[in-house]
Amino acid sequence: MIAYSNDIFLADKIHLADNFIKRFLGFMGRKELNNGEGLLLLNTPLIHCFFMRITIDAVYLSKDMKVLGIETLKPWSIGTHFKKTSHVLELKKGTISLKVKVGDTIIFK
Numbered sequence: 001m002i003a004y005s006n007d008i009f010l011a012d013k014i015h016l017a018d019n020f021i022k023r024f025l026g027f028m029g030r031k032e033l034n035n036g037e038g039l040l041l042l043n044t045p046l047i048h049c050f051f052m053r054i055t056i057d058a059v060y061l062s063k064d065m066k067v068l069g070i071e072t073l074k075p076w077s078i079g080t081h082f083k084k085t086s087h088v089l090e091l092k093k094g095t096i097s098l099k100v101k102v103g104d105t106i107i108f109k
Helices: 020-025
Strands: 003-005 008-011 013-017 037-041 056-061 067-073 087-092 106-108
Touching: 008 037, 008 087, 013 020
Parallel strands: 013 037
Antiparallel strands: 003 008, 003 106, 037 087, 056 067, 056 087
16 A cells, blocks of 8 residues: 555555454564565554554544654654544654645545
8 A cells, every 4th residue: 555645655555454453463573574564553543652662753643544643662662642543653763754744635546
C-alpha cells in the first residue's frame, strides 16, 4: 500500500495491522525502518512504544483518514490521545517533518 498527503509521497511499503496480533506486535523487535516503510494500525485510537528499539513518527487519523495529530515517539513512550482518533499511521522518524499537517487527508492506494 502507498500513502500520500496532498499529492506528496509519504511511503510505499505500508503494512496493514488489522487484527489484534498485528497491532500488538507492530514494529517491536525492529532495529530500524527502511525508507518508505510504515504501519497502518486500523481501529487503534492510542499507541505505545513499549518494547520498541526505534523512534517513529505517528500520524493520528479519523475514520475518514483526516489527520488529527502528529508526533514523534521514542521507545518506551506512550502516544498522545487525540480526540476522535480511529487509526494510526506509524512511519520512519523524519518522514512527516514538513509533508503532513493537521487537517490533511492521507490517501492510501
